Amino acid sequence: MKQMTKTLLFCLLIISCNEQVINKNKQYIKEYEKQIQNTNSEQPPVNFFDKKFATEYKISFGDEDISEYPYSIYYNYNDKNVQWFSISYIPKEIILQDYWKDYLQGKSDLESLMKTSVIGKALNRDLSKYNIFATKLNRIYFEKNESNIGEDIYFKKKNEASIYYYNQNEKKWEFKKKINKEEYYMGSNLFFLKNFPALFSEKLATLESLQLQFKSYKIQKEVKCDLNKDGLEDLVIVFEPLNNKKANENDRHIVNSPFCVMINQGNGKYLQFENKKIIYTSTFNCPDFVVDKLEVKDNYVILQQGTCDEFDRIIKDNMTFKFNSETNEITLDKYKRSLFERLDKSEFLPLSKTLIAKDFGKVLFENYDSKIEYDKINSQN
Numbered sequence: 001m002k003q004m005t006k007t008l009l010f011c012l013l014i015i016s017c018n019e020q021v022i023n024k025n026k027q028y029i030k031e032y033e034k035q036i037q038n039t040n041s042e043q044p045p046v047n048f049f050d051k052k053f054a055t056e057y058k059i060s061f062g063d064e065d066i067s068e069y070p071y072s073i074y075y076n077y078n079d080k081n082v083q084w085f086s087i088s089y090i091p092k093e094i095i096l097q098d099y100w101k102d103y104l105q106g107k108s109d110l111e112s113l114m115k116t117s118v119i120g121k122a123l124n125r126d127l128s129k130y131n132i133f134a135t136k137l138n139r140i141y142f143e144k145n146e147s148n149i150g151e152d153i154y155f156k157k158k159n160e161a162s163i164y165y166y167n168q169n170e171k172k173w174e175f176k177k178k179i180n181k182e183e184y185y186m187g188s189n190l191f192f193l194k195n196f197p198a199l200f201s202e203k204l205a206t207l208e209s210l211q212l213q214f215k216s217y218k219i220q221k222e223v224k225c226d227l228n229k230d231g232l233e234d235l236v237i238v239f240e241p242l243n244n245k246k247a248n249e250n251d252r253h254i255v256n257s258p259f260c261v262m263i264n265q266g267n268g269k270y271l272q273f274e275n276k277k278i279i280y281t282s283t284f285n286c287p288d289f290v291v292d293k294l295e296v297k298d299n300y301v302i303l304q305q306g307t308c309d310e311f312d313r314i315i316k317d318n319m320t321f322k323f324n325s326e327t328n329e330i331t332l333d334k335y336k337r338s339l340f341e342r343l344d345k346s347e348f349l350p351l352s353k354t355l356i357a358k359d360f361g362k363v364l365f366e367n368y369d370s371k372i373e374y375d376k377i378n379s380q381n
Contacts, residue, residue, distance in 0.1 A: 044136075046081055046082050048164070049166075053074045055072035057116040057120045058073070058119070059114060059119055060104070067186070067187035069088060071086055071088045077139060082138075083138060084137045084139075084142065085137070087132065087134050088134075089127075089132055090130060090132070092130065092131060094205060128168060132168070133165055133176075134164040135161050135162070135186075137159060137161045159180060160179070176196065179195075190364075194328035197265065197271070204269040205262065205270045205272035210237075214239050217241055220239060220257065221238040221291060222235065223296050227261070228299065228323060229299070232264035232265075233264055234264050235262040236296060237259075237261075238257060238259050238260075239260070240279075245281075245282060248284055249285075252284040253280055253307060254282040255370060256281040257276075258276050258279075259274070260275075261273040261323070261330060271328065273330050273366060274366060275365055277369040277370060279291065283307040284308070288306045288345075301321040302319075309339075314339070314340040314342055316337070317336075318336040321365050321368075330364065330365035331357065331365065332357065332374070333356065335355045335374045336353065337373065337375050355375055360375075
């Protein structure tokens, strides 16, 4: 009789545990379906400006990586309605875009400038000059990792984020589109410019605005082309300062020559890609310093330039950038850095090789930096 009682109790315990597991699974599935339903809905699940979220304004990601616009982030893994979202304040005017790009450049009081109150004061002078977006990601698309120093979150490779736009006239959030978060480069204006061109149609660059932006520069090289094969004339331009500062022994390389790719959108408007870290403006005591080549072949921009290193060796950088008309991105496609003897210009051994994207990873045109040795990235990892 006791044995039967033990067996019965054991069976009941198993049934009870199974029911708990089933109920937990049902609860998870219900939550999953609810979040999928919310993601598919075109209505925002919350007011992202609600004071209960208490987000702070930021311009830096906590290191040397600086955002091109002010933003805020909310995260609460246990929130039932929304677990993660960011709010991005994208300047409409090019002059204002430049203001935030250079917000921390050459400043000494960085700690003060990065305070949420200081950023908020500058931002809220006139919010009508910004397009405001919220990017929301549900809990099912990321994982958390708790450690002694805090809690980190990791986004899954396959995920889906919803992007909402704040209509300042009607004071409401509007659903815009869904993307895989891998397509979303936080901190870059271009993501929003290329995905929502209608919102920036009056604020795209013109040749007049480009001239105004670089009024203290002159054109060094210019190539007319059609990178996206739409029949409209695009431009690839290298500028140089009107007053060119000479490099010295302490400041061997001066990089202050804006490199712009202008994709024609019609009606005199251009989508502007810009980089100020590629072209050497001046280099110290170098006999072979020059932009040797700038040309366009199909959807590729090819650049070759020379400079010298601290050992007086001649450096030749060859780079090819690829324009993707589907994503409106320009990325580094090929890279080669060669070293030559100064006297007879013979190449040092081992001879350099041309690397491709799988060797150095995805490098956006606007993020390319000539100070980085992309040929050594894999050897450093």
